[in-house]
Amino acid sequence: MPEASTPFASFLMGGFECSSHRRRDRTRLDLIAATQHDRFARQDYDRLRARGILTARDGLRWHLIETRPGSYDFSSFLPMLRAxxxxxxxxxxxxxxxxxxxxxxxxxPGFTARAAAFAGAVARLLAAEGETAPWLVPVNEISFLAWAGGEVGYMNPWREGEGHLLKRRLVQASLAMMDAVWAELPAARFLHTEPLIHVVPHPQRPADAPNAAAFNRGQFEAWDMLAGTLHPELGGHPRYLGLLGVNYYGQNQWVHHDSPAERELLPPGHPWRRPLDEMLQEVWQRYGRPLCIAETGAEGDARVPWLRSVGEEVRRAMSAGAPVQGLCFYPILDYPGWDDDRHCPTGLWGYADDAGHRPEYPPLAEELAAQAQAFAAL
Structure with a gap:
């Protein structure tokens, strides 16, 4: 299903959950292993292709590859790459x-250099495997990681009140990683993924308006730093910006509250909710760069109506001129929840049995096919 308007093999993509952080209780997550995607990578990719999805998002697990500083073992990655x-x-x-x-x-100390060395080692491996122009995400969701790991201590590195500093450190690492990759693979291309959000103050709490506005501004800070328009001392430049990937879920619009646990989500149809097509237009007008929906999805019975709604709004944005170049349903496999290991039915396919068979969720398969036709017609 190649599209003239996209640099990807297909406009619709499937994303494999590949989080590998340590959560608040210091337990290491490895969602690639937990979903057995590493074990059944070939079958999983074959399933995508059979559904006409020729592009995927996936990840490397740095903590498995560099178990000793400067020593790289790619045995956890090579089988997936080759598959x-x-x-x-x-x-x-x-x-x-x-x-x-x-x-x-x-x-x-030295984290940026360490991240760059790792990226360079990955690039050399890709080159040796014949990958001359790979697509890479240096650091996934800098803004979310800065908030979760630097502002509220929800995940590693478990800091509080240091979100902006962590964001700067992650941008520095991302810039160095791109330079290291380009030194080995000059044709490598980069996707920078960030949450797309909309936060409003409650009319009965007008004092919350400045903090709500700060959240809305903050969603652009990582891209601005990469481009060099914010904190240019970090070394950012427009050449680093690449393609912008927006990650958008049902929880990405909310009523501000100083306590995250007290946030009131804005469900579809809520009068305070902002249309996604307007948000995509804002990204396009702000940066003048092509973009894609790098993650979107829902759980249970909400999967189909959510994808249908997002597809409609993306097509409205495209018809209005926004150069959206792909849409990734994420995650394409069910997975165990970050905090409690519960079964999260979010995917087109469920948990694998011992032979690698995964049950399919037919309503989502039908909707993905309908979306493919709708985007092809556009």
């Missing part, structure tokens, strides 16, 4: 999806 190639599926690889080796973190 994707054998299946004929293009993959956008995340280099750092919330996790890093235990002996470092973004506040540690």
């Amino acid at each position: 994707s190639r054998e299946a004929g599926v293009q993959v956008i690889w995340d280099l750092m999806h919330y996790g890093w080796p235990d002996d470092t973190d973004p506040f540690a």
Whole structure:
């Protein structure tokens, strides 16, 4: 299903949950292993291709690859890379999806150099495997990681009140990682993924308006730093900005409250909710760069209506001129929840049995096919 308007093998993509951070209780998550995607990568990619989805998002697990500083063991990654190639599926690889080796973190001395060395080693491996122009995400969701790990201590590195500093450190690492990759693979391309949000103050709490506005501004800070328009001393430049990936879920619009647990989500149809097509237009007008929906999805019976709604709004944005170049349903496999390991039925396919068979959720398969036709017609 190639599209003239996209640099990807297909407009619709499937994303594999690849978070590898340590949560608040210090337990290491490895969602690639938990979903057995590492074990059944070839079958998973074959399933995508059979559904006409020729592009995927997936990730490397840095903590498994660099178990000793400067020593790289790619045995956890190479089979997945080769499986994707054998299946004929293009993959956008995340280099750092919330996790890093235990002996470092973004506040540690030398972290930027360490991240760059890791990225360079990955690039050399890709080059040796014949990948001349890969798509890579240096650091997934800098803004969310800065908030979760630097502002409220929800995940590693478990800091509080240091979100902006963590954001700067992650941007520095991302810039160095891109330079290291380009030194080995000058044709490499980068996708920068960030949450797309809309936050409003409650009319009965007008004092919350400045904080709500700060959240809305903050969603753009990582991209602004990468482009060099904010904190230019970090070394950002427009050449680093690449393609912008917006991650958008049902919980991405809310009524501000100083306590995150007290936030009131704005469900579809709420009068305070902002249309997604307007939000996409804002990103396009602000940066003048092509963009894609890098993550979107829902759980249970909400999967189909959510995808249908997002597809309609994306097409409205495209018809109005926004160069949206892809839409990734994420995650494409059910997974165990971050905090409690509960079964989260979010995917097109469920948990694998011992032979790698995964039950399919037919309503979502039908809706993905309908969305493919709608985007092809557009």
